[in-house]
Amino acid sequence: MKAVAIDLAALGDTEPLWRDWREDARRRLRVDVDALDEELPNWRQLLERFAEERAPVYLRRDAEVSAALRRLHARGTRVGVFTAAPAELTRVALSHLGATGRVELVEAGAGARERLLERLGNEAVVVETRAELVALAP
Numbered sequence: 001m002k003a004v005a006i007d008l009a010a011l012g013d014t015e016p017l018w019r020d021w022r023e024d025a026r027r028r029l030r031v032d033v034d035a036l037d038e039e040l041p042n043w044r045q046l047l048e049r050f051a052e053e054r055a056p057v058y059l060r061r062d063a064e065v066s067a068a069l070r071r072l073h074a075r076g077t078r079v080g081v082f083t084a085a086p087a088e089l090t091r092v093a094l095s096h097l098g099a100t101g102r103v104e105l106v107e108a109g110a111g112a113r114e115r116l117l118e119r120l121g122n123e124a125v126v127v128e129t130r131a132e133l134v135a136l137a138p
Helices: 017-026 043-058 063-073 087-098 112-119 130-136
Strands: 003-009 078-083 103-106 125-127
Touching: 003 112, 017 043, 017 087, 043 087, 043 112, 063 078, 063 130, 078 087, 087 103, 103 112, 125 130
Parallel strands: 003 078, 003 125, 078 103
Antiparallel strands: none
């Protein structure tokens, strides 16, 4: 296997952190979280700070997942991660989960999976769950 495209959710679930940040922004900053670019131009920096402060509460390293990434990396497999989450949240999550050094490519936001597969090539294996990742690199 030359390349693998991993859904960030297989490494750790960022959805609760993203959801709680949006709720916090809506409540404290009184903004429409569906129109962040218009109502809160610096929302990406605020999200990143929020995520950095709270990542330990939301994200836990998984020994089996870390071992699978280590084995893939050692085999020379190109590892990419995709997610619909914002890039700022993705960077914090990968760092906190200890995956940054093992992941070569990252695509975040709308269309991330397709962009990553384009970069990795047609032969890339797509992994969407923790179980698939662990089974891929025994």
